[in-house]
Amino acid sequence: MSRSLRVTYLLLIMLPAAVFVSAQTREDSLRGVLAQKALPLEQRIPTMVRLAQTVFFNKDWAQGVRIYREALVLAAPLKDGQYRAHTYGGLLGAYYIMGDSIAARRCLDSAMWYARRTTSKKIQGYVQYMKGWMEVRSHKEIEAIRSLQQALALLEDEPAAAVTRLSVYGELAFVYFQWYDLVNIEKYTRLALAEAPRTNSPDDLVSAHQDRGSYFINLYRSNTADREALDSALWFMRRAFYIGQANRAKLAVPSSIPHSAIGIANIFLAFFANTDAIKDSINYYNRIALEEARATKQFAVEVGVYNTLGSMAFEKGDYLDAIGYFRAAVDTGTKDILHNKFDLSQSNLMLAESYERTGDTARALHHYKQYMTLYKAQFDEGKMNNARELEAKYEIAKKEKDILEIRLLAEQRNRQLVQARVLAGQKDRDLLAARYAASLKDKALLAAEYEKGVRQQALITANYKTAKREQELKVMGEQMTYNRNMNKIYAVLTIAFFLAGLFLYYAYRHRSKSLAQTKKLHDLELGRLKQEHRISMLAATLEGQEKERTRLARDLHDGLGGLLSGVKIELSGLTALTTDPQQGTIVGKSLHHLDIAVDELRRIAQSMMPEVLLAYGLGEAAREYCNGLKKSGIPVTCQVYHYKNDMDPNRQVSLYRIMQELVNNAVKHANATHILVQLQQSDTRIYLTVEDDGDGLDKMQMTRLKGAGLANIQSRVEMLQGKLDVQSSPGTGTSFTVECLTTAEK
Structure with a gap:
């Protein structure tokens, strides 16, 4: 891993959630905003989250976590889940940095739960980004890429989400830096460089230029004949350095300046000829990096500068100066909880060689052992990272192979299905043709038999109809006369029954409604009376309790309090009469206990009926x-x-x-x-x-x-x-x- 890549890795670890630590002025400004009593909850909670991040990264981890928890309590009454999702997202980053991965996982689950209860795409994308951020640090690169891509999809059309988008680009670039995937590194460092001006933050501009410079360093290493890539790397690193110096007062992360300076010094040291001008440039940027690193407590930068100065002194044969530089590198590196094992191992190796050149074999052996221990840990970690990288690439290739095999099987099945359908169609056509010919023959035979039957039926029907018609005409005349008379009687009876039924139904409905309404009014009045009685009884009970409390408080204060005060006065008179020191001590303790009893009595009386409540x-x-x-x-x-x-x-x-x-x-x-x-x-x-x-x-x-x-x-x-x-x-x-x-x- 290149030094620029290690610098990028350190920044990504120390700056979670794309929110950079601020100076004391920013903390004071945020506390001033929160001091406004009329500040709505919808503005107070995001302000508390920014204050928690500021305090966590600048002052005290525990205090920052407490402010996060207070923000969660304030957000509880709000129905929109975006406020608690945002707060839990910041809190999971804090817990992960503190080493509590279990608490970080719980916060992530809560953030995901509340993100599903808001319509804010910005907050949903932020939560997905934090999920990917934690997966990157848990060496789950495939899941991290999936989460970060989902975050980009949610943040794509959100104009106010430039900071989170920039952070997503940085995380994706970091993953591909680990895999040495130059195509994707170029893509995401380019997108980050285009997005950085939209955040109005010089820190974002510095970080984007540093990442872009790291890309060109890796591009030059893949093809050392490409001098333009080396020139571009140097240009972007210098640009990051100049932006940091020009905006020193506005930087939320002052450590950006020493990181840029040591990056430039390492480019000159690794890729340029060893001339006097190049040495002067290396010394110039190393001196700036060392001064700025000491001021901002960037131990990794200090170690890098000490190693560079020690190597140059070793090459000159100044072994005592080399020992001093390498000793300082070892001492500084052990202060950093996120120290780089490679840099620390090289410091111990060069320190051992320097001691060996001066003849101090005991110290040389000690630092050789330190070097071997760190080298083994680094080697094991490297093997684990390589195994994870190979496993991730294997999983991707396996998935692509499975997809191709599925598509091939689907195409074969489609061809077989088409052939089967063609054969079935031919058989169906032949069968239908045979059935159609048979049906034509059956139809002709049935038509002939039907014509014969129709003629015989017509003759019989004509004779029957003639006889029947005559009989019907006779009966019809008598029936018509009878029907007319009966219809008149039926009509009159039907009308009478209908009117009677209608009258009875109307009377029944009216009476039912009247009874129901009367019962409902009675029930309501009864319920109201019961409620008023219960409330009056309750009020009387509570009023009696409060009167009793007041009486007891007054009796305690005036009666027992006066009695205790009298006892105290009488005991105080014994102080002047007592000459024995032991007796004086006993009297003093008794007076002290009486003071405590009077205070406790006053507290009880105040709790039973506080005078402030009655007065103010x-x-x-x-x-x-x-x-x-x-x-x-x-x-x-x-x-x-x-x-x-x-x-x-x-x-x-x-x-x-x-x-x-x-x-x-x-x-x-x-x-x-x-x-x-x-x-x-x-x-x-x-x-x-x-x-x-x-x-x-x-x-x-x-x-x-x-x-x-x-x-x-x-x-x-x-x-x-x-x-x-x-x-x-x-x-x-x-x-x-x-x-x-x-x-x-x-």
Whole structure:
């Protein structure tokens, strides 16, 4: 693998999902956007995803993952699946980089599930890209190419998806770089170079020029007589370097500059004559690469520069300088968790040879062993990659062969079928001709017999008709007279019966409707009375409970609190009278315990009936309650939007008790890492939402919850004449939403 290809590989590993790490200014800008309280969820969630990516790649992996999880919690109420699909896509890249492939696979499954629940082609293409991205790193190149091609099909007509399309081109080029498929490498590096200006990102331009330069380096290696390919490689690498320097302040990835610089230095070192001018160029670009790599912590670039300088010193015979450079290469390479085994093995080999030239055989032997260990690991990895590549190519050839064999068998079967049909047609024609001749003979015989029978039947019929006609004429006259009389009687009776039946049917229908309507009105009135009675009983019960809570809180605060304060004052008087240090210590501890008891008593009284709720309303009471839990170590966040505090006090108390019950359930049973309490008012409607990212609930747990704790909450919601919505499934957390009016309906 060429050094430029290794540089491209490193960039692809460190920059997942085509979203580059940004500077501190970008993080501050994103946090400023999120600080806007009126920011809609549809804009807040993508902004949180960008912030998570920025924090993950620049500051702290764990903090970035937490922001991803918070975005998932916020996206739960949205029906469109694109927001959760986008968030899960970024989260799977983070987990894969952290080494948790199982969590990454779960995130991919979730992203695919939510992508099927949106019409956004951009998000569907992004999820397919992330699937291919993970398959490339899992050495599943055939599946990766299929996923990436599907991503391109979805993103083809999406003008806002230029960044994702560019990333897809880069992934495809990387796969074909591994297979040394110059035709496809040329295609996708060319497409990436054409797409990069549309993203308005200098990082994309730099990366596209670097990949294009790597293509021309491989093209020149396949034909060293093609000097134009070498000139093109040098031009694209220099172009990437100049773009990076000109846009240094705008670069989200400052490491692009040292990568371009060392790429240029390696081209001069590997393919140009060893003249003084070339040496000056190599030293110039190596110095820039080293300075920039140290500033951006690009250990792979530092190792490459140290190896180059060490090799040049070794060739001059400056073995001590060579040892210093190779020693620095080994030390720097071991800092990089993604270190290149080939570069590190070569550093150990050259360091061993340098020590050997100085006569230090012990150190030389040590680094020879390090070289052999790394070389073996690299050789084994190379064998695995070659085996995967050969297996992938074999599978492609096998599929093409199977398709050709299927087509050949189909053509043979078609020819046999046509021949069989021709023979069958000839036999059918001969059989039909014989049947037609026989039918003509039978038809002539039947026609003769039929004519004879017709003549005899005509004679008999004529005689019979004559006699019958005479008899019929006589009977017909009598029958006509009788029929006219009977028809008149039947008509009168029919009309009378019809009118009577119509009258009875109308009376029956009218009475049935009247009875049904009366019964329905009675049932409705009875149900209304029962509902009002149940609500009034419930309101009276809850009002009694709240009065009892208020009385107990007052008694605890005024009675027991005053008593404890009196005991504390009396004990405080003993402090001045006690001369024994041990007794003084006991009195001090007793006073401390009394302080704790008074604080606990105040907390209990405040929980039973918070004064903030009565004085300042539900919004401030909810904030104070959540802040108290947060101080005790419980991860609770409270958000209050547009709350006007115009709600009936009794209804505020009921909503406060509902919030307490839901938060306590989440703390005790959900195993949540974050709980969100949100109170929002829209005109005369109040919305209270309590969400957590805990274990979630399955159907059996939901049934038990409805039969126990949820019954108390449901009864309070009915007393408020409101609605309760529960959204939960195992592993995705739980969301409770209560909706009611500020005043009771009349």
